[in-house]
Amino acid sequence: MTAIYLASRSPRRRELLSHMRVPHDVLVLAATEDDEPRLPGESPADYVVRTAREKAQRGVVTIRKRGLAVRPVLAADTTVILGDDVLGKPADRDEAAAMLGRLSGTRHEVRTALALAALDGRLHEDVSITTVQFRPLSARDIARYCDSGEPYDKAGAYGIQGLAGIFVERIEGSYTGVMGLPLFETARLLNHVGITLP
Numbered sequence: 001m002t003a004i005y006l007a008s009r010s011p012r013r014r015e016l017l018s019h020m021r022v023p024h025d026v027l028v029l030a031a032t033e034d035d036e037p038r039l040p041g042e043s044p045a046d047y048v049v050r051t052a053r054e055k056a057q058r059g060v061v062t063i064r065k066r067g068l069a070v071r072p073v074l075a076a077d078t079t080v081i082l083g084d085d086v087l088g089k090p091a092d093r094d095e096a097a098a099m100l101g102r103l104s105g106t107r108h109e110v111r112t113a114l115a116l117a118a119l120d121g122r123l124h125e126d127v128s129i130t131t132v133q134f135r136p137l138s139a140r141d142i143a144r145y146c147d148s149g150e151p152y153d154k155a156g157a158y159g160i161q162g163l164a165g166i167f168v169e170r171i172e173g174s175y176t177g178v179m180g181l182p183l184f185e186t187a188r189l190l191n192h193v194g195i196t197l198p
């Protein structure tokens with residue numbers, strides 16, 4: 001039985017949702033719909049919430065267009081926030097190295113916003129906020145991490161669950177939230193559509 005759709009291309013989100021044993025199908029949104037520009041004057045906090053909401057709404061539209069069975073749609077967005085700047089996924093090695101250089105030795109924030117489109121048309125939302133303390137990174141650290149190939153599909157150019165775990169002195173908040181799908185908040189949100197866990 002499939003309970004929900006996960007509107008996400010992220011392998012981490014699929015893996016984390018599987019840990020929760022929630023039956024789901026992955027709904028891949030068209031690549032051209034995946035552009036996520038920040039609006040002028042929009043705060044990082046508002047940006048991440050709006051982006052998750054739009055992914056869920058696009059999921060609902062996709063179901064309709066493809067004539068798929070109607071089920072609740074879960075979507076998420078993760079951003080790394082440094083001051084007023086949002087660090088998204090790096091386009092190339094230079095951008096990845098620049099992001100990691102900026103994050104070196106900082107305490108920064110990782111926000112993951114969740115949006116769940118229910119069958120009655122309502123949208124349920126939540127946000128997980130985590131502070132991450134990075135140790136100072138040398139040019140060699142950054143070069144070797146870029147060589148690992150890990151930065152490229154991840155917000156802020158790092159994955160806490162991989163090699164970059166060695167850069168993280170401490171976190172306050174949700175480890176699974178940093179990885180892309182905060183399990184505590186996700187379980188709480190799923191209650192709204194009648195899914196109770198475990």
Ligand SMILES: Cc1cn([C@H]2C[C@H](O)[C@@H](COP(=O)(O)OP(=O)(O)OP(=O)(O)O)O2)c(=O)[nH]c1=O
Pocket residue numbers: 007008009010011012013055076077078079080089110153154155156158159160161178179180
């Ligand atoms: C900070 C951090 C991010 N990430 C990943 C999670 C997300 O996949 C990605 C942030 O980009 P997102 O735009 O949130 O997600 P996505 O494009 O990968 O997937 P989709 O929009 O289809 O759901 O960064 C990690 O895996 N580990 C980390 O430590």
